[in-house]
Amino acid sequence: MKLSRIPLLGRVGIAIVLGIITGQFAPVWFARIFATFNSLFGNFLSFIIPLIIVGLITPAIGELGKGAGRLLAITALIAYLSTLFSGFFTYFSCQAVYPKILTGGIDAMMLDTIDEGLVEPFFTVAMPPVMEVMTALILSFCVGLGITFLKGDTLQNAFQELREIITLIIRAIIIPFLPLYIFGMFLAISISGQVYSVIMLFLKVILVIFILHILLLIIQFLVAGVITGRNPFKALRTMLPAYFTALGTSSSAATIPVTLECTIKNRVNPSIASFTIPLCATIHLAGSTMKIVGFALALQYFFGIPVDFATFIGFIFMLGIIMIAAPGVPGGAIMAAIAVIQSILGFSEQMIGMMITLYIAVDSFGTACNVTGDGAIALVMDHISGKEKNAVKADVAGEGSIA
Helix, strand or coil: CCHHHCCHHHHHHHHHHHHHHHCCCCCHHHHHHHHHHHHHHHHHHHHHHHHHHHHHHHHHHHHHHHCCCHHHHHHHHHHHHHHHHHHHHHHHHHHHHHHHHCCCCCCHHHHHHHHHHHCCCCCCCCCCCCCCHHHHHHHHHHHHHHHHHCCCCHHHHHHHHHHHHHHHHHHHHHHHHHHHHHHHHHHHHHHHCCHHHHHHHHHHHHHHHHHHHHHHHHHHHHHHHHHHCCCHHHHHHHCHHHHHHHHHHCCHHHHHHHHHHHHHHCCCCHHHHHHHHHHHHHHCCHHHHHHHHHHHHHHHHHCCCCCCHHHHHHHHHHHHHHHHCCCCCCCHHHHHHHHHHHHHHCCCHHHHHHHHHHHHHCHHHHHHHHHHHHHHHHHHHHHHHHHHHHHHHHHHHHHHHHC
């Protein structure tokens, strides 16, 4: 069986196990080979992150503006609010749970020593980014908003092609080499003697996030049920085929046909469902946001970094915008989010590597949460569009009676 045919999660799992085992007996020179690769890969990530921001966010903002319309604007707003709720719900829930379960964290100085001494790379290649992350964010907003006011499509088309290039880099370079990067990271952690602490962190945090994502879905459908007057649990049950399909595909885009079918079965107008579901597959990533916020908070506890709520407020609001532009490839959301994780939370390369590993470990569950929640938004949009149509009919009938 070709390695490329193994799902990303499977490759990451193999990399973790091999890294842990190999670190028990590997000589230092062998570990330094992978330390060299990790140094090069980490520097490349630092270089490409601003370009990922510009290449993804700029055309996404331009498309939302170009496709101006009341229905699109309302859908995008609801998706963004859902993402924000997911972020803050995760933050407060984890704040209540993590202090009780994440005790005896990792020795951060030991990990620093790994990078600087015992398994230092044979050489490094500096890859300075073309701009700072915040510069890239501001540039993306300015250019993206500017595109919405232009009559022509030349600049928008150019940024769409840049997005295709960035997506290709993520799909063909970053994602395939991630398992090797994770192998090198766990090889270093195993040599440091901290592997047990890291594995226990992973298991505890993944369990918490799994429970929270089920609760999030229930809340989303309860809100939709209150707004629409429909049975939320029946609607959620109808969406289960989409949930389980997403578990297998780990792709919101690949699950669209099933999500659309389930949504229509929930008595959503087919025209509304056909508009809302593909759009939300791109811009509504509440499950992905939950994972990133939950894992980031866990690593701060684990490394003994003080948690500042004010910092997380800005982080969650920015993360919601980043998620709108995240590419639809496995692991794409965490790749797009690295920029704000580094710039706002100040995570080190070692912590970023652990974030990526945690995220991919439950990637399919985040995707399943995303697409199932799309069904709740479709219910709300169907209700809103129905009320608008009834209002128009009432106005027409009123004008007819006056005449």
